[in-house]
Amino acid sequence: MPLLRVEQVRKSFGKNTVLDGVSFSMEKGEVKVIIGPSGTGKSTLLRCINMLAPPDSGHIWLENTEVTNPRTDLQQIRQKIGMVFQHFALFKHLRALDNVALGLIKVKGLPKAQAQAKAMNYLAKVGLDKHADKYPAQLSGGQQQRVGIARALAMDPLLMLFDEPTSALDPELIGEVLQVMQNLAKEGMTMLCVTHEMGFAKSVAHEIIFMENGHILEANTPQQMFSNPQNERTRSFLHKIAELYGETL
Amino acid sequence: MKFFLKLYAYLPDLGYGLWLTIALTLIAAAIGFIASVPLVLGVLYGNRFFRALARGFITLVRGTPLLVQLFFIYYGLPALGVKIQPFVAALIGFILNSAAYQAEYLKGGFLAITTEQMEAAYAIGLTKWQAIREIIFPQAFRFSIPALSNEIIYLVKYTSVAYIIQVPELLSQAKFFASDTFFHLEIYLLIGAIYLILIWIVSKLTDLLEKRLYIPGFDISHLK
Numbered sequence A: 001m002p003l004l005r006v007e008q009v010r011k012s013f014g015k016n017t018v019l020d021g022v023s024f025s026m027e028k029g030e031v032k033v034i035i036g037p038s039g040t041g042k043s044t045l046l047r048c049i050n051m052l053a054p055p056d057s058g059h060i061w062l063e064n065t066e067v068t069n070p071r072t073d074l075q076q077i078r079q080k081i082g083m084v085f086q087h088f089a090l091f092k093h094l095r096a097l098d099n100v101a102l103g104l105i106k107v108k109g110l111p112k113a114q115a116q117a118k119a120m121n122y123l124a125k126v127g128l129d130k131h132a133d134k135y136p137a138q139l140s141g142g143q144q145q146r147v148g149i150a151r152a153l154a155m156d157p158l159l160m161l162f163d164e165p166t167s168a169l170d171p172e173l174i175g176e177v178l179q180v181m182q183n184l185a186k187e188g189m190t191m192l193c194v195t196h197e198m199g200f201a202k203s204v205a206h207e208i209i210f211m212e213n214g215h216i217l218e219a220n221t222p223q224q225m226f227s228n229p230q231n232e233r234t235r236s237f238l239h240k241i242a243e244l245y246g247e248t249l
Numbered sequence B: 001m002k003f004f005l006k007l008y009a010y011l012p013d014l015g016y017g018l019w020l021t022i023a024l025t026l027i028a029a030a031i032g033f034i035a036s037v038p039l040v041l042g043v044l045y046g047n048r049f050f051r052a053l054a055r056g057f058i059t060l061v062r063g064t065p066l067l068v069q070l071f072f073i074y075y076g077l078p079a080l081g082v083k084i085q086p087f088v089a090a091l092i093g094f095i096l097n098s099a100a101y102q103a104e105y106l107k108g109g110f111l112a113i114t115t116e117q118m119e120a121a122y123a124i125g126l127t128k129w130q131a132i133r134e135i136i137f138p139q140a141f142r143f144s145i146p147a148l149s150n151e152i153i154y155l156v157k158y159t160s161v162a163y164i165i166q167v168p169e170l171l172s173q174a175k176f177f178a179s180d181t182f183f184h185l186e187i188y189l190l191i192g193a194i195y196l197i198l199i200w201i202v203s204k205l206t207d208l209l210e211k212r213l214y215i216p217g218f219d220i221s222h223l224k
Helices: A042-049 A074-079 A096-106 A112-125 A141-153 A171-186 A198-204 A222-227 A232-245 B002-045 B048-063 B066-080 B086-111 B115-123 B128-165 B170-181 B184-212
Strands: A004-013 A016-026 A031-035 A057-062 A081-084 A159-163 A190-194 A207-212 A215-220
Touching: A004 A042, A016 A042, A016 A057, A016 A215, A031 A042, A031 A198, A031 A232, A042 A159, A042 A190, A074 A081, A074 B115, A081 A141, A081 B115, A096 A112, A096 A141, A096 B128, A112 A141, A141 A159, A141 A171, A141 B115, A171 A190, A171 A198, A198 A222, A198 A232, A207 A222, A207 A232, A215 A222, A215 A232, A222 A232, B002 B048, B002 B086, B002 B128, B002 B170, B002 B184, B048 B086, B066 B086, B066 B128, B086 B128, B115 B128, B128 B170, B128 B184, B170 B184
Parallel strands: A031 A190, A031 A207, A081 A159, A159 A190
Antiparallel strands: A004 A016, A004 A057, A207 A215
């Protein structure tokens, strides 16, 4: 049974159809990268999966639980789906440690000391245990994003969603975030990433999904996608990215 | 010299007036703040009923002159059989106003927070009200401190209006003093200075609060 199943998901904002019948599934331990022009519904798709933007129609399952079922306990299911945001979205009034510990205390009901010890472990995992007492404004973008990843991981998610985790970062800070993501992938975390970091996609992704205008136009292994894209739009999009990053595909 | 002798004789009265002014300010600010929290939450997050209630209250209080409200409470309500002491009448008026204005100032603080804060709170499994309590309100409050301190400063000065409904606060005492002794110039200069000192103390105290609650990222260092 797949870990995540997305079936015929549609979502509109007013007259603007953002997702127009998207279906795919993910096995446990799989890493998928979603690429595509801006405004094609990549972020909305991630937000549908954890119900930050509930789909208008279609179904989403996480293991046996139908996420889109109105009777599903969203607070329960969201713990199992970690999310990392483009602009980090750290709680600005809390220290790095408290950002990670908050969910453990308030959602999982752990005693404070135990939650903080666990939070410290996750900060160490992303290499930030020495910065535990700093507030978000005192951290660099790359450090903030790593705290964001630790915050999501602390809830023991089955699935991690990454919404352009490096696109708001200066180039020299991107590496440290990708490194953390790569380690996660190697540990077997199931990851769905919206990113245009093709190096990352090549090295860890099992599949690349190309989206445009609310549709999945093509989904394939990175090797296939880079060497022999089936769709003309995919080809030209990858070409543009390659030009931008100066990579030969 | 004669002024100071008179002043000495009236010192207990003036002191009592000062005490009432301080009491009016502090009680109205404190209860007003406590009441402003459900008000602003009603306006921003309430269902239709609570939103209408909170908005209606704020519109009514902000839309009518303070003096009209005080006259209504002190002179108007007895006609309905509700007799209220001057101090209590003034206090009710100031609390209502303080609550309405502080709710509006807090709202400004809420509006300074990005949607991602709420999304991130939801994403780790917090409920809406947990997110508001743990994430949104603490930030909104910090953003509102300068405006809230402004509200207390206004309150200090507004309490002088209470003299019109017979509250023997600082300005009333000065007026008694002036009509008894004819030292108009001196006494109003003096109580003007006292108000100035009170407000200086308020602004120092709120500066202190701001410092105590200081968190990097909640200041204007990024705007310098």
